[in-house]
Ligand code: SF4
C-alpha cells in the first residue's frame with residue numbers, strides 16, 4: 001500500500017533553503033525514486049546527479065537526515081511512514097545547485113597519486129600470490145561515491161585542510177599501490193605522509209562506517225600505511241642507513 005511521505009529537500013544554491021514536499025511512496029521504493037517522483041510532479045527543475053540506480057556508479061551521493069548515503073541504495077522502508085526525511089547535498093564540497101555538488105577536489109587529489117610503476121618483467125616471469133590479489137581486490141571495489149571523503153572531519157570541518165589532505169579514498173589508493181608486490185615506486189609511505197596528509201587522519205573510522213561497499217578503509221588501508229610510515233621513519237637500522 002502506498003502512503004504520502006513528508007520530505008524536506010535543499011533547494012537553490014549556497015543561499016538556498018530547505019523546502020517541504022509531500023510525495024507518494026510505494027512499496028519497495030528507494031529515496032531516489034521519491035526524488036524522481038518529486039521532479040516529475042512538483043519540482044521539474046530539481047537538480048540531482050544519478051546514473052545507475054544500482055549502487056555502482058557512485059553518482060547519487062547526498063545526505064539523508066544528515067547521514068552521507070547513496071540515494072539509490074536507501075530504502076524507504078528504513079524510515080517510519082510519519083517521519084520527515086531531510087535530503088541535503090554533500091556538505092564537504094561546494095554546492096552547484098539543489099542536491100548537486102562540485103566534487104572536482106577528488107579528481108585533483110586522484111591526479112596527485114603517482115601511477116603504478118611496473119617492473120621490467122617479461123610475461124610469465126612473476127606469479128601473483130592469491131593473498132596479494134585479494135588485498136587489492138577489496139580496495140578495487142571502490143565506486144568513487146566520495147561519501148568517505150564527505151564524512152571525514154579533517155576536511156568536512158576544516159576547509160583549509162583540503163590543500164594538504166587527500167582524504168581516505170586516495171590514501172587508500174596509495175596503500176593499495178604500496179601493498180602491490182610489483183610496484184616499483186619506493187617512496188609511497190613517505191608521500192602518503194608528506195604529500196597526502198596521512199598524519200592528519202586520527203583514525204576516527206567515520207569513513208569506514210559510511211562506505212557503501214563495506215571496504216575496511218581504516219583497518220586495512222590507513223592503519224597499515226601508518227605502520228609502514230612508522231617502520232620506515234623510526235626503524236633505527238634504516239635511519240642509520242639513510243644517514
Ligand atoms: Fe565510496 Fe567507499 Fe570508495 Fe569511499 S572507499 S569513495 S565510501 S566506495
Ligand code: F3S
Nearest residue numbers: 152201202204205207
Ligand atoms: Fe578521516 Fe577516516 Fe581517518 S574519517 S580521520 S580518514 S579514519
Ligand code: FES
Nearest residue numbers: 052053058060072
Ligand atoms: Fe549509481 Fe546511485 S545512481 S550509485
